[in-house]
Amino acid sequence: MMRHHVGHVLKHKTLRTPNKKLLLDRLLFTPPMVAFTIFSLGVMRGSSPKASRENLSRVYWGALLMNWKVWTVTQWLSFHYVPPQLRVLWDQETVPRLPEELVLTLLADMIASKTLTDDRLSAFFMISRRVLKLADCCSIRNSILRQIPFRCPDLRCLDLSNCSQVTNSVVRAVLQGCSGLQTLQLDGCRHITDAAFQPDHSPFYALHACTSLKVVSFARCSQLTEHLVLFLIKACRSLTDINFSRCKRLNLSFMGISDQAFTTEPSDQRNGFYAMGRALRAIDLTQSNITDIALFALAKHCPRLEEVKLSCCSEITDVGVEALVRSCRRLRVLDLNNCALITDRGVGVLGTYGQQLERLNLSWCMNITDKSVVDVAGGCGRLREVLLVWCTQLTDASLDAFVPGVEPTSTTAMESTAARAKGLKLNFSGCKGVSEAHVVDARRRGLEIITGA
Template identity: 25%
Template sequence: MASSSESDMSLDPETPLTPMADAPASSPLGDRPKEKRRRGLLRGIQRISSSQSLTHIGRPRANTAPYGNRVTLSCVSLAPTSPLGQNGPGTSTPGYFSSAPGTPAVEFPEFEGIETRLATRKVVNASTTCLNPGSVSLPQDLAATRSRSGTVRKPRYDFWANMPDEIRIQILSYLHPKELVRVSRVNKYFYKFCFDGQLWTRFDASEFYQDIPAESLAKIIVAAGPFVKDLNLRGCLQIEHHERAEIVAKSCKNLINATLEGCRNLQRTTLHSLIQSNDKLVNLNLASLSAVTNSTCKIISRHCPQLEMLNLSWCKHMDARGIKMVIRGCPKLRDVRAGEIRGFDNLDVAQAIFETNNLERLVLNGCVELNDEALKTMIHGRDPEVDILTNRPMVPPRKLRHLDLSRCSQLTSRGVEALGHFVPELEGLQLNGCRALTDSALEPILATTPRLTHLELEDLSELTNEILSEHLAKAPCAPRLEHLSVSYCENLGDAGMLPVIKKCVSLNSIDMDNTRIGDLVLAEATAMVRSRAARTSARGSRPRIGLRMVVYDCSMVTWTGVREILSWNARVRQPSGNKQPTYPTEVIGLKCFYGWQQTVEQHTQRVLRGDFAAAARLERKWAHYMQAVEEAGAVGAGIRRRRRRAREAQMLHANEEEGGVAAAGRRRARTMAASCSVM
């Protein structure tokens, strides 16, 4: 009866369960299997009755937990106890198990008086008689510190509005003009700062003049006018309207550099108003303006005392007398560009240029009226005193550094040789198209200009190899010469150019098209670049073009000379021993016969990106193709076989030019010519 009563009690959910430690010690041995079954049943009920909503809440059990066996713990009581000590609905006493859903039970084996060890915390809503399963009330001590009304949301910090104006301007200064206009559309605040004058001290419309409408251009200039110091409206035809031009002229008062080249529709009154209101102008470019006249030059001479550079090239409604007024009224003028201006045969203008002796750059290209007498007056002055011993005028040397006399067709050797001994600081000399010049005109100039770096002698058909081999190659400027142009000098050949290339080791550009040079010049140029350029062992380094050569329309240049340059550009040296291979740092950029130019450009592209193996393969296949073409042109037995080999070589070379992958289907027709028909 006792065992049956205990079994009934264990199955009755309303009856409190006693722990196993309270079982009578005098139970018979036969009751042990039942006791084990009862314990297993109790464990199953305990697992089923545990709340699923509390199993995943909180962090995992610590390794230092005071409980030795693996049991499931939950709060002892989540609801307040009644004052009479009775259990309310949904609650259980610490010493008993409960299978009611939503009330997690805890098993504390071998612990007595656990309710005294685990103090019960007071819970908010103590008057609640039943808790919602799966929810836990917040303890009262925590609820007192965190109230719903006490959580104040932190206001959003406006970073841009609280930033100093100086920093805003500095950030916006990194934007280009087009980007500033786009950013100004964000809001009125951005519009205000994007058109701040400090961001528009330099206004260059040459990059977007075709895209910006006239109204926007005028609005920008008006907004930033007092701050603009560098104004470039080159090619802007939008300001053709009189009112818009007047707005631009009235807004800009502090210009230092102004470029109005190509503004053909600019009115004369507007231009004069702009010049008169900017007395701090240093650089002024009015090239190709039809509004420029001698009266404009007079205004410049009166209102621009700080002027240093003036460009009046291709202004058709003025002459050299305007240049004279500017030279005399602007004492700081150093750069005058007056290409294709009439009236430079006037000796008064030449005397004004001589008296100033401040000019460092004088550009008179296309001034067809300039003659020997006027040029000599610019250098020696009128009736100079002559030294008896040297037979040279006793005048101070000129400060000219760049002189352009191209296409001054009336100049002869008698006038140009006057430059000798009087331009010691000359760095650039351009005499293109002065066909009457001979060797005697250049001999004194080359001997007395040690700083010469740029020399252009294009289309001087009277020059001979002697001026190059005996004078230029031995001149004091030879080691410093960087650019040389002898195009269309039909009498120049290998005899003159070989000494020049050997001595002028600083050359980085040389134009020799339409001359008599041959493959020896190309080979010598290769050797010169090889000797001056250091090689590197870094595999990932990329070479640069150190010498640019133009040799098209030269009948003596063959494909073998071109191959010499291509071969050296892609050469990787394998030194003896365990040393690493070396790679070139400088290569030659070549412009040759148009039938070979495509191969040369493809080869140069591969070299510049460091693919020397592909470049060498292209050069080798191109050489095989050129040899096959030459054999196919020979007469005699086997001509059909040679032509077949030429076609096969052409296909291989074409595939290599396109990256080494043959195209599917029939290829497009290619020319089989190996040389120009004119040659």
């Protein structure tokens, strides 16, 4: 409110120009007002004066710099073009009407500097808001987050990753009020459970957003079970990307995503992956308890998958991988990191059916040999990155398979060889059978190779 009275305070005729008023507002009035605001908010929230002073010394400069960054242009326009009697209204209406890109930038800066408060976040809420990225905002109260669907009903993307305070009530409010929501990221929200998405917990308010959701991410959400997966694939028919990675890392007793989440009874053709069908494009099942049965279901009902992450799924075998690759011919990304039961049989089939592969991770698959790597190199012509970290049975033959076959007998030939290898990145870290001489020669021909212990 002090900004509204700057024009009345500065009565001297030499201080009546807009630029002088702006300088005095920014340099004289703003610093003490920011300090007073931070301190008084701490006291009103129940902190002691000593704790409030400590908080003030910690966040003051970041808050002041952010204030100068955000409000200087606004105040310049205010002093130059807005009549004094309308300046309060101008200040209140400015932030909600900022362009989407600028809002995201300001929010990111505030989050990084830990200066985003409940009041400041509320100032960014408006009906036309489409994107809100609030990752790592652990200090925002749930009562403020529950206002999102009422004040931003047309939201399309909401990121609440690592907001550990988020509970089922926040998620349900968003699903009920944001009917057009397409992306919902809840990574690390460890308090949410299956109940947040269950329709029987909301007899009067439908979860409208479930019909429009395309991307959902629940990485490290330790209390979710296979029942949520079943509900999602029944109700969210538009889903194209699901992330359940590391859902059991925090609490094994709560989490055990297994084959049951991906299979259905033959008599229920409307459920499971029969319902989702061809819409699914990406799925992340890192560290899940699935077996080949789940891969059979994916292969049968989701042939248009482009990205599959199965890192640390220790129960899957060559049989499941082979079924998946044979059916899903559009695979661009396949992650089999630390899948201990995978051998040459499962990897070799990629050379026949994985022509679209661009990124392949076989790190710590210690049962594969040069044979399957040669098959991959010969059949997957679009590869841009291959990770073979600690595949201890590999030798120089695996590296040679990726090196262009033309012997560079001249400068022109060498340039042609490098051009063919351009863009391919290989990681042979920990592969003791790959010699340094072959690595040097391959780099000379244009390959980007990472090695090391």
